[in-house]
Amino acid sequence: MEQQSPAFFRHGPSPAVRLTFFILLSLMFLVSDAHYNYLETLRKALGTLTYPLQRLANAPAAFFDYAGNLLSMQSRLLGENQQLQKRFLLDQSLLLRLKAQEQENIRLRLLLDAKSRQDKPAVMAEIMYTARDPFSRKIIIDKGSQQNIETGSAVIDGIGLIGQVRRTYAYASEISLITDKDQPTPIQVERNGLRAILFGFGSESLLDLRYMSPNADIKVGDVLLTSGIDGTYAAGLPVAVVAKVDRNPAYAFAKIVCTPSAGVDRHKEVLVLAPARTLPAENDLDKKEK
Amino acid sequence: MPGNPIRAQEILLPVRPGFIVFTLIAGYFLNLLPLDSLLGRALPDFVALLLIYWSIYKPANVGIGSGWLLGVLMDVADTTLFGQHAAAYSIMCFLAISYGRRIRMFEPGQQMLHVMALVLSSQITMVLIGLAAKGTFPGWLYFSASITTGLLWPVFSHLLKLPQRTKPDHPTRI
Numbered sequence: 427m428e429q430q431s432p433a434f435f436r437h438g439p440s441p442a443v444r445l446t447f448f449i450l451l452s453l454m455f456l457v458s459d460a461h462y463n464y465l466e467t468l469r470k471a472l473g474t475l476t477y478p479l480q481r482l483a484n485a486p487a488a489f490f491d492y493a494g495n496l497l498s499m500q501s502r503l504l505g506e507n508q509q510l511q512k513r514f515l516l517d518q519s520l521l522l523r524l525k526a527q528e529q530e531n532i533r534l535r536l537l538l539d540a541k542s543r544q545d546k547p548a549v550m551a552e553i554m555y556t557a558r559d560p561f562s563r564k565i566i567i568d569k570g571s572q573q574n575i576e577t578g579s580a581v582i583d584g585i586g587l588i589g590q591v592r593r594t595y596a597y598a599s600e601i602s603l604i605t606d607k608d609q610p611t612p613i614q615v616e617r618n619g620l621r622a623i624l625f626g627f628g629s630e631s632l633l634d635l636r637y638m639s640p641n642a643d644i645k646v647g648d649v650l651l652t653s654g655i656d657g658t659y660a661a662g663l664p665v666a667v668v669a670k671v672d673r674n675p676a677y678a679f680a681k682i683v684c685t686p687s688a689g690v691d692r693h694k695e696v697l698v699l700a701p702a703r704t705l706p707a708e709n710d711l712d713k714k715e716k
Numbered sequence: 717m718p719g720n721p722i723r724a725q726e727i728l729l730p731v732r733p734g735f736i737v738f739t740l741i742a743g744y745f746l747n748l749l750p751l752d753s754l755l756g757r758a759l760p761d762f763v764a765l766l767l768i769y770w771s772i773y774k775p776a777n778v779g780i781g782s783g784w785l786l787g788v789l790m791d792v793a794d795t796t797l798f799g800q801h802a803a804a805y806s807i808m809c810f811l812a813i814s815y816g817r818r819i820r821m822f823e824p825g826q827q828m829l830h831v832m833a834l835v836l837s838s839q840i841t842m843v844l845i846g847l848a849a850k851g852t853f854p855g856w857l858y859f860s861a862s863i864t865t866g867l868l869w870p871v872f873s874h875l876l877k878l879p880q881r882t883k884p885d886h887p888t889r890i
Contacts (some may be wrong), residue, residue, distance in 0.1 A: 441780060441813050448784045448806040455788075455799035460849045465798050472792040476748075480793070483748035555750045557795040560757070560854035561846040564795055593795075600795055607852050628852045 466593070473595040480598075484554055549573060549698045551581075554598065563606040563628065565589070567696060570597045578658050580699045586664035586688035587611065587652060588696065599698075604665065604686060605631050613665050614653035618643055621653050624666060624684065633666050635682035640673040642680060650684060658701050664688070728880035735879060736777055739766055740786060748793055757857040760865040763790055764835050765872055767805060771812035772819050783809035796842075797849055804841035808834050824870040832866030 438444075458464045549569055557564035569575050571594040579591045581601050589603040590611075602609050607628025613635075614621050620643060625634045638644060648668040654661025666684035673680045743766040752759055763786050770778035787802030794801065812819075812834055819830045839862055846852060 441810055444780045445806060445810040448780050449803055452784070452787075452799035452803035452806065455802065456797055456845065456849065459798040469792055469798065472789065476744075476789065476792060479745055480748050483745055484750060487750050556752065558752060558759075559794045559796045560858050561796065561850050561852045566795075607850060628850075629855070 469593070470595055473598070477595065477597055487555075548700070549575060551575075551599075551696055551698055553694050553696060557600065561607075561628075563603040563626070564592070565601045565603065567599050567601060567698070568597070569698065570595045570599050572596050575599050575698055576700060578701050580652075580659040580663065580701070582663060582697050582699060583688050583695070586666075586686070587659065588686075588688045590658070591698065601696075605633060611665055612653045612656050612659070613650040614661075615644060616649040616651050620644065621655070624650060631686065632669070633684040633686060635668070635684055636679065638680045638682055640675050640677070640680045644668060644671060644680075644682060646671055649687075660699060728877060731774060731777075731880055733777060736770055736774065739876060740770075740778075740782070744786065744789060744793070747790065755864070757855070758860040758864045760868055761835060761838070761861060762865075762868075764805065764808060764838055765831070765865050765868060766876075767809055768812045768831055768834050769873060769876055771809045772816040775813045775816055778809075779813060780806050780809045797845070800842055800845045800849075803845060804838040807841050808838040811837055824873055827873070828866050828869045831869040832862050835862035835865045 439447075455465060459469075551567040551569040554566045554568050557566055567581075575591060575594050577591050577594055580587060581589045581591060587604060589601040589606070590609070591599050592602040593600040603626070604611050604624070605626040605628070607626055609626040611624045611633075612621070613624045622635055622638055625636055627634055635644070635650075646668050649664065650666045650668065652659040652661055652663040652665055664687040666686050668682060669685045670683040671680060672682070740763070743762040746762040767778065767783050767786060771783070783805035784802045787800075787805035788798065790796075790801040790805070791798050815830070819827055822830065836859065839859055843854065843858065846854065
């Protein structure tokens with residue numbers, strides 16, 4: 427600026443001084459937020475404070491959805507109902523088989539003296555809106571810590587994994603989608619059991635399979651499931667399908683691009699699974715000591 | 717332009733501080749509306765618009781501090797990093813205060829261009845911080861929001877001045 431217009435009334439420090447102070451304060455906040463989590467409580471407090479305003483702002487869109495649903499044609503609803511009944515029957519038969527296998531699994535684990543897995547119930551939630559941050563891909567759901575959502579839980583829709591709970595407020599939660607930049611998902615290739623880590627690109631709805639050597643056994647069309655190793659995601663959830671493999675021996679790693687299996691930002695209803703940590707039960711440790 | 721008289725500045729009634737707070741909360745509420753399915757990236761930033769308006773016309777009441785505070789609230793609403801919106805709005809309010817007296821002298825149409833530039837400055841700050849912290853670039857279409865926000869300026873500046881305009885005297889009836 428060439429010349430500041432002279433201030434007629436001096437109210438405290440000059441604008442330049444105030445700006446420097448607030449810029450330094452913002453930088454402090456940025457560094458603590460990006461690298462450490464000191465400000466989480468402040469963010470949660472402010473989030474809970476502004477929650478009523480957010481629900482109010484969301485109300486018109488929710489109302490239009492509701493009105494649209496009320497006005498659906500009865501014929502369409504009947505057709506949808508029939509389809510869902512058929513799917514329900516098929517799913518029921520699969521569920522019965524699953525229950526039998528679960529029982530067998532528990533017996534086998536007892537025989538092997540392995541630690542038993544604890545099944546926590548899944549929580550059904552609805553996507554309220556997409557977060558407006560243009561630098562990340564996040565969605566907000568309408569269940570929070572008051573409804574027993576834990577950070578780090580996997581979030582799935584009917585088809586596969588869509589993301590991970592990053593932050594919980596009292597009555598809402600932030601989910602980082604798998605396509606968020608540098609969001610890691612540990613996966614296993616269904617065909618040959620190869621384990622790797624999938625990262626989001628951030629900009630398009632694509633995923634990046636990093637750190638695979640150029641001669642890795644992977645090809646277009648391979649289905650990627652969660653490997654369940656880290657204890658965060660349950661094993662076997664569909665994540666993505668390999669779309670493109672670029673093997674250039676000049677580079678250390680192959681460039682593999684995958685498309686997500688689930689409707690990552692399309693569906694409204696999602697399921698939040700508690701983290702699949704295998705914790706030793708109290709009596710198990712006592713038995714070992716004896 | 718030939719024949720264009722110097723625009724006389726209106727004398728406005730004083731503003732109640734409650735009204736300023738009300739407009740800022742209303743702006744925050746408008747920012748929370750989920751209109752991104754309709755407008756996509758070109759969603760106007762109502763809080764920025766109101767901050768610019770009050771920084772120009774009432775710099776004693778609304779300044780860099782208020783910009784910073786609203787920036788923190790916007791960071792919570794948009795789930796961006798703490799300090800991203802705050803720094804962007806602080807710089808924007810600083811520029812608005814510094815050039816405020818000059819901007820007041822222009823027509824609303826020309827003020828619109830100034831406002832677009834100010835909102836653009838806040839967006840550039842946001843993008844720089846985003847690039848430094850996360851390495852993502854939101855695409856060039858992100859900057860179209862400054863154009864849409866600027867286009868709203870004439871309407872908003874007229875609406876916000878309404879409570880301050882003196883009511884016309886009622887003619888006495890004989």
